[in-house]
Amino acid sequence: MIVNQFLVLAAALFALGVYGLLVRRNIVLILLSVELMLNAVNINLVAFEAMLNTPEALGQVFAIFVITVAAAEVGIGLAIVLMIFRNRRSANVDELNLMRW
Amino acid sequence: MTNLLILAAEEGEHLVQAGDGGWWADTAGIMLILPFVAFGLIMAFGKRLKHQGGEIAVAALGINLVWATILFVANLTGGVLDQTTFEIARIGSGLVFELGWVVDGLSIMMYFLVNFVGLLVFIYALGYMKGDVRVPWFFAAFSLFAGAMLILVGAPNLVQMIIGWEGVGLASYFLIGFYWDDLDNVKAGNKAFMTNKVADVGLILGAIIIGVTLGTFDFDALDLAAIEHSEALAGVALVGGFLLFFGAMGKSAQFPFHIWLPDAMAGPTPVSALMHAATMVTAGIYLMARTFPLFQNLATEARGWMVAIGAITLLAIGLLALVANDIKKVLAYSTVSQLGYMMTAVAAGGYTAGLFHLFTHAFFKGLLFLGAGSVIHAVHSNDLTDMGGLRKYMPTTYWTFVVGSLALAGIFPLAGFWSKDEILATLQFEGYVAFMWIAIAGAFVTAFYMTRAVALTFFGEYKGHAEPHESPRIMTGPLVGLAIPSILFGLLNIPGVSWPGIGNFTEWLGIRVVAMGDHHAEAIDFALAGMGFGAALLGIALGWMIWGKDRNTQQARDRFEVPALYPLLRHKYYVDDAALGLVWATSNPLARFVDWTNTYIIDGIVNAVGGGTKFLGGLVYNGLDQIGVDGVFNGLSAAADSAGSALRKIQTGRVQEYAAGFVAGALILVVLFVFVI
Numbered sequence: 126m127i128v129n130q131f132l133v134l135a136a137a138l139f140a141l142g143v144y145g146l147l148v149r150r151n152i153v154l155i156l157l158s159v160e161l162m163l164n165a166v167n168i169n170l171v172a173f174e175a176m177l178n179t180p181e182a183l184g185q186v187f188a189i190f191v192i193t194v195a196a197a198e199v200g201i202g203l204a205i206v207l208m209i210f211r212n213r214r215s216a217n218v219d220e221l222n223l224m225r226w
Numbered sequence: 227m228t229n230l231l232i233l234a235a236e237e238g239e240h241l242v243q244a245g246d247g248g249w250w251a252d253t254a255g256i257m258l259i260l261p262f263v264a265f266g267l268i269m270a271f272g273k274r275l276k277h278q279g280g281e282i283a284v285a286a287l288g289i290n291l292v293w294a295t296i297l298f299v300a301n302l303t304g305g306v307l308d309q310t311t312f313e314i315a316r317i318g319s320g321l322v323f324e325l326g327w328v329v330d331g332l333s334i335m336m337y338f339l340v341n342f343v344g345l346l347v348f349i350y351a352l353g354y355m356k357g358d359v360r361v362p363w364f365f366a367a368f369s370l371f372a373g374a375m376l377i378l379v380g381a382p383n384l385v386q387m388i389i390g391w392e393g394v395g396l397a398s399y400f401l402i403g404f405y406w407d408d409l410d411n412v413k414a415g416n417k418a419f420m421t422n423k424v425a426d427v428g429l430i431l432g433a434i435i436i437g438v439t440l441g442t443f444d445f446d447a448l449d450l451a452a453i454e455h456s457e458a459l460a461g462v463a464l465v466g467g468f469l470l471f472f473g474a475m476g477k478s479a480q481f482p483f484h485i486w487l488p489d490a491m492a493g494p495t496p497v498s499a500l501m502h503a504a505t506m507v508t509a510g511i512y513l514m515a516r517t518f519p520l521f522q523n524l525a526t527e528a529r530g531w532m533v534a535i536g537a538i539t540l541l542a543i544g545l546l547a548l549v550a551n552d553i554k555k556v557l558a559y560s561t562v563s564q565l566g567y568m569m570t571a572v573a574a575g576g577y578t579a580g581l582f583h584l585f586t587h588a589f590f591k592g593l594l595f596l597g598a599g600s601v602i603h604a605v606h607s608n609d610l611t612d613m614g615g616l617r618k619y620m621p622t623t624y625w626t627f628v629v630g631s632l633a634l635a636g637i638f639p640l641a642g643f644w645s646k647d648e649i650l651a652t653l654q655f656e657g658y659v660a661f662m663w664i665a666i667a668g669a670f671v672t673a674f675y676m677t678r679a680v681a682l683t684f685f686g687e688y689k690g691h692a693e694p695h696e697s698p699r700i701m702t703g704p705l706v707g708l709a710i711p712s713i714l715f716g717l718l719n720i721p722g723v724s725w726p727g728i729g730n731f732t733e734w735l736g737i738r739v740v741a742m743g744d745h746h747a748e749a750i751d752f753a754l755a756g757m758g759f760g761a762a763l764l765g766i767a768l769g770w771m772i773w774g775k776d777r778n779t780q781q782a783r784d785r786f787e788v789p790a791l792y793p794l795l796r797h798k799y800y801v802d803d804a805a806l807g808l809v810w811a812t813s814n815p816l817a818r819f820v821d822w823t824n825t826y827i828i829d830g831i832v833n834a835v836g837g838g839t840k841f842l843g844g845l846v847y848n849g850l851d852q853i854g855v856d857g858v859f860n861g862l863s864a865a866a867d868s869a870g871s872a873l874r875k876i877q878t879g880r881v882q883e884y885a886a887g888f889v890a891g892a893l894i895l896v897v898l899f900v901f902v903i
Contacts, residue, residue, distance in 0.1 A: 147886050155882075218881050225879025 131172035138165035152206045152216045156199060163195045244305030244330075244737050250296050251308035251329040257293050257337060258327055258380050260286040261373030265366050272362030279362040280352045283369045287345040290376075294337040301334045302728040305737040309446070311382050320441045327380035328445070331737030332515055332581070336379040336508075339585060343504040343592045344372045346704035350596050351496035353700035354603060364404060364494065371397035371497075375505040379512060383443035384433035387513065391429065391477065394506050395422045401497040402490045414492035421486035421805075425476020429513070432469030435462050436520075445516055446739040452519035453740045460524050467525030470517055471532055471573075478510025480569055481539040484562045485802050488546075491554040491608075495599030498554055502561040503592030511565065511584050514572045518742055522575060532573030533653075537661040540566025540668040542799065547675040552608045553598045556679045560634065561591055563668060567649050570661060576652030577744040578732045582719050583649055585731070586641035589715060590633040593708035597627035600697040600705065601683060605690040610682040612690035619694040624684050626705040631680050633712040635673035636762045643762075644716035647755045651721070651747045654754060670761040677769025685774055721747040 138161055145158030167188045174184020210216050247254075264286035272279025300306050311326030327333075348368065355361050374397050378390025396419075403415025437443040439462045440451055451459045474480070479487040487507065491498055501507060514521065521529060544563035550556045564587050571580035600623040605612055617624040633640035636647075646669060653662035688694065696702070719731035732746050 143889055147882055147889065221881065222879035225877055 126176045128172045128176050131168055135165040135168040135172070138162075138168065150217050150219055152209070152218055152221075153203075155218065156202050156206070159202075160195060160199065163191055167191055244307035245300070247297060247300055247306035247308045247329050250293060250300065251306055252310060254293055254297060254308075254329050254337070254380070255310060255327045257290045257341070258373070258376045260290055261369040261376065264369040265373065268362055268366040268369065272365065277352055277361075279365040280348070280355070283365040284345065284348045284352065286369060287341055287348055287372060290337075291341040291345050294334070294341040297329060297334045298338040301331055301734050301737060305734075306330065306334060307737055307739070309382050321437065322442065323385055324383060324444075325386050326382045328382045330739070331735045332512075333379050334737075335581065335585060335735060336504075336512060337376065339508075339588050340372060340375050340379060340504045343588050343708070344500060346707045347496050347500045347503075347592060347596065350499075350599070350701050350704040351494075353698050354496055354599055355494065358494070359407075360404070364401075367397055367400040367404070368497070368500070371401060371500065371505055375509070378509055381445070381516075383445060384437060384448075385443045387516070388426075388430060388433060391426065391473075391509060391513075394477075394509060395419060395426070398422075398490070398497075398501060398506050401501075402493040404493050404497065411492040414489040418486040418490045421483055422476045425473050425483055427473075428469045428471075428476070429473025432466045432473060435469065436466040439466070448517060449519045449738065449740045452523045455523060459520075463520060463524035464527055467517075467520055467528050468531075470513060470520075471528065474510030474513045474569070475535065476510070477513075478507050478565045478569060479539075479562045480510070480535050480566065481542060482801050482805070484539060484543050485805055487562055488550075488555045488558040491552065491558050495554065495595060495602060498558070499592050499595035499599065502558070502595060503588040507561060507565055508584050508588070511568045511572060511580060514569070515577060515581050518572065518577050518744075519740060521573065522577075522743060529573050529575070530658075533570050533658050533661055536566045536568075536570030536573055537664045537668075538566070539563065540570060541664050541671065544668050544671040544675065546799075548671070548678065551610050553601065553610055553613070553679060553683060554595070554608055556610070556675060557591070557594050557598055560594075560672065560675065563672065564591065564634070567646065567665065567668065570658075570665065571649040571652050574653055574656045574658050574661070575744055576649060576656070577742045578719070578735050578746060579645070579648040579652040579744075581735055582731055583645035586633070586645040586712070586715055589708050590630040590640075590642060590712040593626060593630040593705060593712055594634065596701070596705055596708065597623050597630060600701055601627075603697055603701070604692070604694040606692040607690055610679070613683045613688070614686040614690075615684070615688040616694055617684040619688075620696045622696060622702040622705060626702075626709040627684070628680060629709045629712055631676040633716075635676050635766060636669050636758060637673075637766075638759055639716060641712050641714070641716035643755075643759065644719060647750075647758055648719065648721070648747070650754050650758050651751055652745065654751075655745050655747070666757055666761045669758050670765040673762040673765025674769045677766045678773045681770065681773040720750070722749040 142158045142160075142162030142165060145161065146155055149155050149158060170184040170188045170191070172184075174182060174188075177184075206216060209221065213220065261283075264282050267282050268279035272282070275281060297306055306329055308329040309326065310329075311324040313322055313324050315323040317323060348365075351365070351368065355364055358364070371394065374390050374393030376390075378387055378394060381387035381390055399415045399419040402418050403412045405411045406415075433443065436448060436459070439458050440447055440456075448459075452463075476483045487502075490501065493501075521532075540563045543559050543566065547556045547559035547563065550559060564583065568580040568583050568587070571583060600620065601613060601616060602608055604616070604620060604623075607613070629640070633642040636642045646665075650662055650665055653659070653665060718725075724730050724733070736742055
C-alpha cells in the first residue's frame with residue numbers, strides 16, 4: 126500500500142495549522158489551528174497503521190488517544206479563553222502581553 | 227566487695243577477727259553522700275525554709291549519725307571489717323582508680339566522731355547563726371565541710387583521700403573567709419588555704435611514689451606490704467613516709483605549719499568548733515593512723531624526727547596560748563598543742579594512744595569552742611579583757627566550759643586524763659623519754675593557760691560593755707551533749723580494763739585489715755599517771771595564783787606577762803614573720819624578674835606579633851580583598867546584570883512570538899534529523 130497521498134494531505138494540514146497558529150490574532154482561531162495540527166498527526170498515525178497493520182492496532186489506539194487529549198485541551202483552552210474574554214472584553218492575543226519583562 | 231577480708235584471711239598471722247557489718251556496712255556510703263545532697267538542697271531551697279537551710283544540714287547529719295552509731299555499736303560487740311569500692315578509671319594496665327568506703331575500727335570511730343560532734347555543732351549553729359548574713363550559704367558550706375571529711379575518712383585508697391583532703395581544704399577556705407566583707411578574714415582564708423597547699427604537695431607526691439611502687443593506691447595493700455616488709459615498698463618507705471607526714475603536718479598544723487590555724491579563727495565560731503574537734507585538723511593524724519604500718523614497720527628512721535616535731539609543737543605552741551588575748555586564739559593554740567600530742571604519740575608507735583586522744587579531744591575541744599562561742603554571743607567580743615565574772619550570768623556555759631577545761635588539762639577522771647596518760651605511757655615504753663618529759667611539761671602548760679582562760683572569762687569583775695545573758699537552749703543543749711562524753715569517754719580505754727560485753731577502745735580501733743602491732747599497757751602506771759596529773763594540778767594552782775585569786779588587782783593580773791618569754795611568745799616565735807619573710811625574699815625578686823620579662827620581653831613579643839598581624843591584615847584587606855577578590859565578584863555580578871538586561875528583552879509577553887520560536891526550533895531539529903544525522 127502506498128501512503129504518500131495521506132502524508133501529503135497531513136503535511137498540508139499541518140502547515141496550515143502552523144500558519145494559523147502564528148498569524149491569527151483571535152485566540153479561538155489559534156486553538157482551531159492547534160486542532161488542525163493534531164488531526165494532521167492523526168491522519169499520519171492511521172495511514173501508517175493501515176500500511177503496517179500491527180496486531181495491536183497501535184496507530185488507531187494512538188489516534189484515539191490524541192483525539193481524547195485534544196478534546197480535553199479544547200475544553201480547558203476554551204474555558205481560559207472565556208475567562209480572558211470576560212475580563213478584558215477582547216480575544217486578541219496581541220493585547221494579552223501582561224507576562225512580559 | 228570483701229576482697230580485703232580474703233586478703234586478711236590469707237595473712238593468717240595478722241588475721242583480725244571481725245564480722246562484715248551486714249547491710250549497714252554495705253550502705254555506709256550513704257553517709258558520704260548525704261552531706262553533698264544536703265549541700266545541693268540548701269543551695270536550691272535554703273532561703274525559703276524557716277531556719278534557712280539549717281534543718282536540712284541537721285537532718286543529713288542526723289541520718290548519718292544513725293548509721294555511724296549502729297556501726298559503732300556493731301564494732302563494739304563483734305568488730306566490723308568491710309569495704310565497698312567502685313572502679314572509676316584504669317590508668318594504663320595496672321593502676322586502678324576506685325571510689326568507695328572502708329568500714330573498719332578506725333573509720334567507724336571517725337564516722338561516729340564526725341557525725342556526732344558535727345550534729346551537735348550544727349544544732350548549735352542554728353541558734354548561733356540566727357539573724358546572721360548568708361545563713362543558707364553557711365549551712366551549705368558547712369555540709370560540704372562535713373561531707374568532704376567523711377569522704378576522706380571513708381577513703382579506701384590514697385586517691386580518694388586526696389579528694390576528701392582537698393575538699394576539706396576548699397570548704398574550710400569558704401568558711402574561714404565566711405565574713406568576706408572584711409579583708410582580714412579573706413586574708414585568713416587565703417593563709418589557711420595556701421599553707422595547707424604547700425603541705426598538700428607532700429601528700430600528693432607521697433601518694434604517687436607509694437602508689438606507683440605498689441601498683442595500687444589501696445590502703446589495705448599498703449598495710450599488707452608494710453607488714454610483710456615488702457622490698458619494693460621498703461625502698462621508698464622513708465621518702466614516701468616523710469612526704470605523707472609532710473602533708474599531715476599541714477592539715478594537722480604541726481610546727482612550722484601551725485601558722486594558719488590561729489588565723490582560721492576568723493570564721494564563725496561553730497566552724498572553729500567543728501574544724502578543731504572532728505574535721506579538718508584531725509585529717510593529718512588520721513592519715514598517719516591509716517598508713518600506720520608503713521611507719522611502724524618500714525619508715526622507722528623517720529619516727530624520731532616526727533616525734534620531735536610533734537613534741538616541739540605541743541610545748542612551743544602551747545606556750546603561745548598564754549599570751550593570746552582572743553579567747554578563740556587561746557583555744558586554737560591549745561588545739562595545735564594537743565595535735566602535737568597526737569602526732570607525737572602516733573609517730574612514736576602509739577596508734578591507739580594518739581587516736582584515743584584525738585577521740586576524747588574532739589569532745590572537749592568542740593565543747594570549749596562552743597562555750598567560747600556562747601560567751602562571744604553574750605558579750606559581743608572575742609577579747610578576754612572584755613569578759614570576766616560571767617559565771618553569774620551564764621551558769622550552763624560556765625560549768626560546761628569548766629568541764630571542758632578540766633578534761634583538756636587532764637584532771638582525773640575526765641577524758642583528757644586517760645588519753646594523755648596513755649600518750650605518756652607510749653612515749654616511755656617506746657624509749658622517747660626526753661619527749662615524755664616535754665609532754666609532761668606540756669600538760670603543765672595546758673593546765674596553766676586553761677586556768678588563765680577560765681579565770682579571765684568567768685571570774686573577777688565583768689569588764690565588757692554589752693549586757694551578758696545566757697544563750698538560748700538550742701545552744702546550751704549541745705554544750706551539755708558534749709560535756710557528758712568529755713567526762714565519761716576516758717573510761718572507755720583504761721589500761722588493762724575491758725568492759726564486759728564491749729571490750730575497750732583499743733580493741734575497737736584494732737579492727738583493721740592487719741594487726742597494728744602497737745604496744746598496750748596492761749595496767750595503769752601510777753608513777754607516770756601521777757606525774758602527768760601532778761603537772762596538771764601544778765599548772766592549775768599556779769594559774770589560779772596569778773590570775774584567779776586577787777580581785778583587787780584585776781588590772782595588774784590582766785596585764786600579767788610571763789617573764790622573759792613574753793616578747794618571743796608575743797611574736798609567735800617569729801614563725802609567721804619568717805614565713806612571710808621567706809615568701810617575700812623568694813617571691814619578690816621573682817616577681818620583679820617576672821615583671822621585667824613581662825614588660826620588656828613578653829610585651830615586646832606580643833606587641834611585635836600584634837603589629838605584624840595588623841600590618842599584614844591591612845595588606846590583605848587593601849590589596850587582596852578590596853581590589854582582587856572584590857574586583858572579581860563585582861565584575862562577575864556586573865556581567866550577570868548586563869547579560870540579564872539584554873536577555874530579558876526576549877520575554878515580550880506575546881504568545882505567538884514564543885510559538886514562532888518553538889516552530890523555528892522544531893524546524894531546525896527536523897533539518898538536523900533529516901539532513902545531518
